[in-house]
Amino acid sequence: MLTPLIRKLARAVELTPADIKALSVLGANPRRCAAGHSLIEAGRRMSAAVLVHAGWAFRHRTLSDGRRQVMDFVLPGDICEPTVFVTPRAGFSVQALTELSYSLIRPEDVLELVTRSPRIGVALWWVEAHEEAITRAHLVAVGRLTAYERVAYLLWELWTRLTLVGEAEGDGFAMPASQELIADAAGLSYVHVSRTLRRLEREGIIRRSKRLWHIVDAGRIQQAAQLMDGLHLATPLSRKIQQRLK
Amino acid sequence: MLTPLIRKLARAVELTPADIKALSVLGANPRRCAAGHSLIEAGRRMSAAVLVHAGWAFRHRTLSDGRRQVMDFVLPGDICEPTVFVTPRAGFSVQALTELSYSLIRPEDVLELVTRSPRIGVALWWVEAHEEAITRAHLVAVGRLTAYERVAYLLWELWTRLTLVGEAEGDGFAMPASQELIADAAGLSYVHVSRTLRRLEREGIIRRSKRLWHIVDAGRIQQAAQLMDGLHLATPLSRKIQQRLK
DNA sequence: CCTGTGCTTTAACTTATGTTAACTTTGGGG
DNA sequence: CCCCAAAGTTAACATAAGTTAAAGCACAGG
Numbered sequence A, B: 001m002l003t004p005l006i007r008k009l010a011r012a013v014e015l016t017p018a019d020i021k022a023l024s025v026l027g028a029n030p031r032r033c034a035a036g037h038s039l040i041e042a043g044r045r046m047s048a049a050v051l052v053h054a055g056w057a058f059r060h061r062t063l064s065d066g067r068r069q070v071m072d073f074v075l076p077g078d079i080c081e082p083t084v085f086v087t088p089r090a091g092f093s094v095q096a097l098t099e100l101s102y103s104l105i106r107p108e109d110v111l112e113l114v115t116r117s118p119r120i121g122v123a124l125w126w127v128e129a130h131e132e133a134i135t136r137a138h139l140v141a142v143g144r145l146t147a148y149e150r151v152a153y154l155l156w157e158l159w160t161r162l163t164l165v166g167e168a169e170g171d172g173f174a175m176p177a178s179q180e181l182i183a184d185a186a187g188l189s190y191v192h193v194s195r196t197l198r199r200l201e202r203e204g205i206i207r208r209s210k211r212l213w214h215i216v217d218a219g220r221i222q223q224a225a226q227l228m229d230g231l232h233l234a235t236p237l238s239r240k241i242q243q244r245l246k
Numbered sequence C: 001c002c003t004g005t006g007c008t009t010t011a012a013c014t015t016a017t018g019t020t021a022a023c024t025t026t027g028g029g030g
Numbered sequence D: 001c002c003c004c005a006a007a008g009t010t011a012a013c014a015t016a017a018g019t020t021a022a023a024g025c026a027c028a029g030g
Helices: A004-012 A017-027 A107-116 A118-144 A147-164 A179-186 A190-202 A218-224 A239-244 B004-012 B017-027 B107-116 B118-144 B147-164 B179-186 B190-202 B218-224 B239-244
Strands: A031-033 A038-040 A049-054 A057-062 A068-074 A093-096 A100-105 A172-174 A206-209 A212-215 B031-033 B038-040 B049-054 B057-062 B068-074 B093-096 B100-105 B172-174 B206-209 B212-215
Touching: A004 A017, A004 A118, A004 A147, A017 A049, A017 A100, A017 A107, A017 A118, A057 A179, A057 B118, A068 A118, A068 A179, A068 B118, A107 A118, A118 A147, A118 A179, A118 B057, A118 B068, A118 B118, A147 A172, A147 A179, A147 A190, A147 A212, A147 A218, A179 A190, A190 A206, B004 B017, B004 B118, B004 B147, B017 B049, B017 B100, B017 B107, B017 B118, B057 B179, B068 B118, B068 B179, B100 B107, B107 B118, B118 B147, B118 B179, B147 B172, B147 B179, B147 B190, B147 B212, B147 B218, B179 B190, B190 B206
Parallel strands: none
Antiparallel strands: A031 A100, A038 A093, A049 A100, A057 A068, A057 A093, A172 A212, A206 A212, B031 B100, B038 B093, B049 B100, B057 B068, B057 B093, B172 B212, B206 B212
């Protein structure tokens, strides 16, 4: 029963079989949501967080004149808006990109899990830290990278995250997002995203066949994305903290 | 003893006098740091978070070719990198902008505080949620607003945050950041920031005398910043959750 | 009170990216 | 299997913002 969430947590923290069993409670009562539907709407009150099991969603904010910024993609294993528990109103909207399978997470469940195992508490906290790192890296990309670098960065980020939760197939992954959505994530126009993707393809860095995209040259995409080092996404827990949890 | 942090927390959660007294432990052993020094360096291990009492810092990432993105400003009352407790390596650097007074926060202290009062636990969590909201709003600004809108947004954000911790003087606040730093926060060139600030001044929206800047027309700066509603920064805790904490 | 160094401003010019619009491809429903 | 709507591509042209450079300020240190 390696759900995407458990796969991700296990990569950061050494979980016991009992922990893994306990965590499966978060998959209870799965619901479905059609592509295009809003899961969370900016300004609305919420009382539960959302754990996505399958499918993609995206967190975004749309201005009154239609300009839209996609803040990040919500992939299988991601938890949306754990801040629900302390701030009643969502600041941003989350919309399903594909059909979605998800569960609502109520504060009680989290409390129960965390009380039972400190490893789970740390692991869930780690997830939040990881998300924060993703958002900040995204901000750097949008603020200071060229269009070419930004698109390379985005593809690398998605591929890396999908690999982490076991949703990539080697160098390939299913890409449900339209170029317009990619543009809104990268802070570019869709025309320019198209130009840039073709260039990455022409240069032999990526390959696309239908909705299956491939990172042909992982080294060069990292270089293009200005990822000079391994700093960009959160690192696993240190041995020292791991020891303390035992 | 209304420290900036306590002021901010009290605005979100109803703290008892005992809570406030307990929180003052976070101000113990204040240290100083000269302007320009790095408090936290990307990729380095850390073992404590940083609570800033006085002065400004900024969180940033600098690429190998010198391009720099400022992710956010760290103002009095802000806690830097509470994620230390779960991810050993900082993903980004934090540098002092002015001379700084700060305290290191060790995990033990936080644990102790939170155990003592659930209100403090929720309040500290709220701070994190608030920071996340700031970063996301910043991302929207950098990704989708024009230069004029972005600079307006940034000034509004700083003024609002300073007001929240009692560091603004009515419509005015001390601005220690150079235009180059503002440019790196807004994802613009410093020349264009200069042009834009002059325009905001010419239009009677802001006024600057030396390092004291004023928001002359709060309504128009909000309009310029595309803040259509009150969604942008986190809202205080709901009555319902407040009740539960008693 | 001078002086130099680092900010800020302004102007002239360049460029990356946006816009518009036409054409092509893709894929789902009848 | 065909058709239509939606997504992607390409080209020509427009523009917001970047770059370079030079001049004006402002304040810290002598």
